[in-house]
Amino acid sequence: MAQYTEAVWLNASDLCSFEHVLEVSGLTEAELRDLVEVGVIQPTRQDPGRYYFHTECIVVARRARRLRDDFDLDAQGLALALSLLNRIEGLEAQLAQMRARLTTSPRPR
Amino acid sequence: MKYVDYYKVLGVERDASEADIKKAYRKLAHQYHPDISKDAEAETKFKEIAEAYATLKDPEKRAAYDALGSHRQNEEFVPPGQWQHYFHDQDMDLSDMDLADLLAAFGARRGGGSRSAFSQRGQDFEVELPVTLEQLYSGAETDLTVHVPEPDAQGMLRRTAKTYRIQVPRGATEGQRLRLPAKGGPGLQGGPNGDLYVVLRVRPHSLYRVSGHDVYMDLPLAPWEAALGATVQVPTLGGMVEMQIPAGTVDGRKLRLAGRGLPTGMNGPQGDQFAVVQIVVPATLNAEERSLFEQLAKVSRFDPRSHLKGVR
Numbered sequence: 001m002a003q004y005t006e007a008v009w010l011n012a013s014d015l016c017s018f019e020h021v022l023e024v025s026g027l028t029e030a031e032l033r034d035l036v037e038v039g040v041i042q043p044t045r046q047d048p049g050r051y052y053f054h055t056e057c058i059v060v061a062r063r064a065r066r067l068r069d070d071f072d073l074d075a076q077g078l079a080l081a082l083s084l085l086n087r088i089e090g091l092e093a094q095l096a097q098m099r100a101r102l103t104t105s106p107r108p109r
Numbered sequence: 110m111k112y113v114d115y116y117k118v119l120g121v122e123r124d125a126s127e128a129d130i131k132k133a134y135r136k137l138a139h140q141y142h143p144d145i146s147k148d149a150e151a152e153t154k155f156k157e158i159a160e161a162y163a164t165l166k167d168p169e170k171r172a173a174y175d176a177l178g179s180h181r182q183n184e185e186f187v188p189p190g191q192w193q194h195y196f197h198d199q200d201m202d203l204s205d206m207d208l209a210d211l212l213a214a215f216g217a218r219r220g221g222g223s224r225s226a227f228s229q230r231g232q233d234f235e236v237e238l239p240v241t242l243e244q245l246y247s248g249a250e251t252d253l254t255v256h257v258p259e260p261d262a263q264g265m266l267r268r269t270a271k272t273y274r275i276q277v278p279r280g281a282t283e284g285q286r287l288r289l290p291a292k293g294g295p296g297l298q299g300g301p302n303g304d305l306y307v308v309l310r311v312r313p314h315s316l317y318r319v320s321g322h323d324v325y326m327d328l329p330l331a332p333w334e335a336a337l338g339a340t341v342q343v344p345t346l347g348g349m350v351e352m353q354i355p356a357g358t359v360d361g362r363k364l365r366l367a368g369r370g371l372p373t374g375m376n377g378p379q380g381d382q383f384a385v386v387q388i389v390v391p392a393t394l395n396a397e398e399r400s401l402f403e404q405l406a407k408v409s410r411f412d413p414r415s416h417l418k419g420v421r
Contacts, residue, residue, distance in 0.1 A: 002252045002274040007307070008288040009278045013374060024288070024304060026230075059286055062233070062306075063144050070138055070159065085144065100320035103327045103361065103385045 010055045015044065018051040025061035027068075034075045035064060040082040060086075110188065112180035113208050115161035123179070127166065134162040160209045173215055210258050210266040231303035232258075232294035235286075238307045240277050242314045242324075246346040246371055248279030253307060258294050266295070275307060280372040283311045283319065316344065322371040322380025328364065329389045330354060345369040345382050352384065360388040 008014075021041075022032055035041045036051065041060050043051040060082065068078055116123050119133040141148060141155040148154070164170045180186045188211070236255050244251060253275050258266035273289065286306050293303025311319065318325045328343060338356035342349050345366060352364065363383045370380025394402065 002272040005273050005289055005292060007275060008290065009281070010286045010288055011278075011281075011374075055288075056285075058288065067142075067144055070142060071135075081145075097320040100318035100323075100325045101363070101383075101385070103387050 008055065010058050012054045012056050014055045015052045016055050016058065018043075018053070021053055021058055021061050024058055026065045027061055031064070031068070031075065031078075032061065035061070035079060035082065038079045038083070040064070040079055040086065110186060110206055110208060110211070112177070112182065112184045112186045113157070113160070114180070114182045115165055115174065117182060118157050118161040119165065123175075125165075127168075130162070130165050134158065134166070160212075164212050170212060170215065174212065206265065207258070207268055210268070214266060227298060228300035229297040230300045231296040233303040233306065234293045235306040235308060237310045238275065238277075239310050239312050240281075241312050242317055242319065242346060242371075244277050245279075245281055245309075245311065248277055248372075250274055250276050255292075255305060257292070257305070260295055273305075277309065280322070280374040281309050282321070282371075283309065285309050317346070319371070322373050324370045324380065324382045325363075326382065326384055327387045328352075328384035329387045330358065332388055332390060335359070335386065335388050343384055346371070354386075358386055360386055362386045 018032065021027075022029060025032070027035075032041070036043060041053065041057050041064075043053050045052040063085070064078055064082055067073055067081055071077075071081075073081060116125070119125075119130060119137065121129055121133050125133070137158045138155070140146060141151045141158060143152045143155050146155075164174050177186070177188055234255065234257055236253065238251070238253050240251065243249070251274075252272050254270055254272045256268040256270055259269040261267050271292070273292065275287065278285075278287070286308050289305040289307065291302040292305035296302050316326050324346065326344075328341070330339070330341070334341070334354060335358045336356065338358070339354045341352055341354060343352045343366065347369060350366060350369065352366065354364070358364075363385050366382040366384065368379040369382035372379050391398065
């Protein structure tokens with residue numbers, strides 16, 4: 001029997017707090033601040049001293065924690081790996097968009 | 110219980126040194142880590158690799174694993190007596206347990222009293238949920254079954270099937286995630302449960318291709334429809350619509366159906382649908398068609414290659 005359950009959509013419109021990102025990602029405060037400073041994770045609102053993030057940032061923060069743990073990365077290496085992955089994702093999205101615009105070869109009829 | 114040969118997973122000998130094990134893990138992680146690999150099997154392969162490494166890098170866990178004996182990969186086996194004894198005084202059935210869960214339980218119990226006050230958050234799980242474009246368009250509900258470890262009456266973790274009804278958010282896109290709080294692995298010693306992450310994977314569609322919130326499709330036209338203009342029926346995610354083809358439409362032209370793409374959010378504007386024109390010709394002509402085309406060829410002064418004149 002299927003259960004209904006709470007589901008939080010990780011998107012570019014809902015917001016969450018700095019503390020929430022820490023809690024669900026497993027990053028330390030210093031690590032998350034570092035990723036914000038180098039621009040890998042961008043807060044949307046910065047009330048005096050308080051960061052707010054789009055919930056999709058949780059995906060990046062969790063990926064950061066996984067890479068940190070699985071490859072023993074330090075802050076520098078982590079930021080570099082994440083920037084490169086962001087760039088690859090951007091390029092892949094562009095490629096997918098270009099592909100969508102191309103027609104497939106016509107089927108013989 | 111199914112035996113997993115962790116040495117084989119990492120591709121090392123049973124007497125490999127810690128340094129060799131680490132080296133083998135690093136090499137495989139670079140190849141199969143799901144965050145960096147494009148291998149379709151990366152997720153599953155890396156899970157095995159990480160499980161193997163978590164056990165073999167820790168001398169105590171490695172010794173406990175070695176005590177299980179050597180079996181063939183995936184061979185059904187029963188953990189020897191001292192293992193049963195280690196977990197409980199009475200005999201208990203470990204047969205349907207997952208080897209990784211058993212070793213994780215070993216890690217958690219090690220040290221006994223000194224560790225028992227130390228609570229630990231449960232493991233997060235990530236599963237893919239294939240959805241159709243139609244489901245994304247309308248925001249349908251779908252059921253998702255996952256196998257997550259749950260403690261049984263004796264406190265041992267066993268994989269249990271759970272089915273959740275998921276509301277696919279209207280306007281979601283490929284790769285977007287839903288977080289189901291506390292639906293992951295159970296916390297240890299009173300720690301909170303982990304979370305379950307659901308990754309939406311859009312199944313390829315036979316007609317439509319998606320770009321952001323826009324939807325593209327090929328629209329085949331006969332040469333005379335393209336030349337003279339026509340009214341054609343075009344399918345969209347919301348149903349058939351009538352589309353005017355202007356006279357003189359060229360191959361590859363993108364005709365826009367505004368607001369017929371995917372929704373962008375709860376109340377956001379819809380994306381567009383684009384019909385990409387593909388001019389097709391009949392593979393065979395009947396006598397009458399042939400004669401009409403021949404007549405057209407004779408009277409037409411259209412030269413599609415005028416710009417190539419004089420090119421050497």
